[in-house]
Amino acid sequence: MTDTLNVRLADGDDTALAECFRTHGSLVRSYLRRFVAPQDIEDLQQIVFAEVWRSRHRFDPARSLPAWLLGIAHNRAVDHLRARVPQTVPLDVVADPAGPDGRTHGDGMAERDEVQRALAELPAPQRQAIELAYYGDMTQREIAERLSIPLGTVKARTARGLRRLSDLLTPVAA
Known part of the structure; x- marks a missing residue:
């Protein structure tokens, strides 16, 4: 057939x-x-x-x-x-996507760069304690064990480093 x-x-x-x-x-x-x-x-x-x-x-x-x-x-x-004509939208009409805190990713990138520059100005022991705590997601006790230093030293380095970062990141009022 x-x-x-x-x-x-x-x-x-x-x-x-x-x-x-x-x-x-x-x-x-x-x-x-x-x-x-x-x-x-x-x-x-x-x-x-x-x-x-x-x-x-x-x-x-x-x-x-x-x-x-x-x-x-x-x-x-x-x-x-x-x-087919693909549906497009001009880039100048589209807003940057907002991050989890409501700000655009571009703002977050600028802040991350600013924080990285400020961290680089800290003394190495303070920078190391802060980076392990915030970027390494470690507790102060875990940092003390990892660096083989007393817990009080980790707390002091972290506190001093955070105060210094605050000074470096806070804009000076003109």
Whole structure:
């Protein structure tokens, strides 16, 4: 039956297209579903079968009809996707995304740079204690064990370092 459908379609038999649609329409639909939006599948399927009819003289009945149909479907899906105009928004209209504290990421990056510069001005022992506490997420007891120093020393270094950071980061009133 398929061989006769192939021959009839290639010969231009009017009923062959309808039979081809009935037989292979679901195959073409499922193939198109992989590429195009659901609302466009039916229209594109109609375009595919219209092209099948228009180019029936190029079809070799000795070859696979489903493969030929899917080749046409693929080409029409690609054409459809290329013709789409992507929805874009000008960048100057879009605001920077807000961070967890409500400020934009750009503000946070500037603050991080400022904190890093201030940390670099601290004496190494104070900087190390603060970095382990805040960036290393360690408790003061864990810092003391890691550095092999008394807990009181860690507390003193952290307190002095935080006071110095506060001075460095607080803008001077003019």
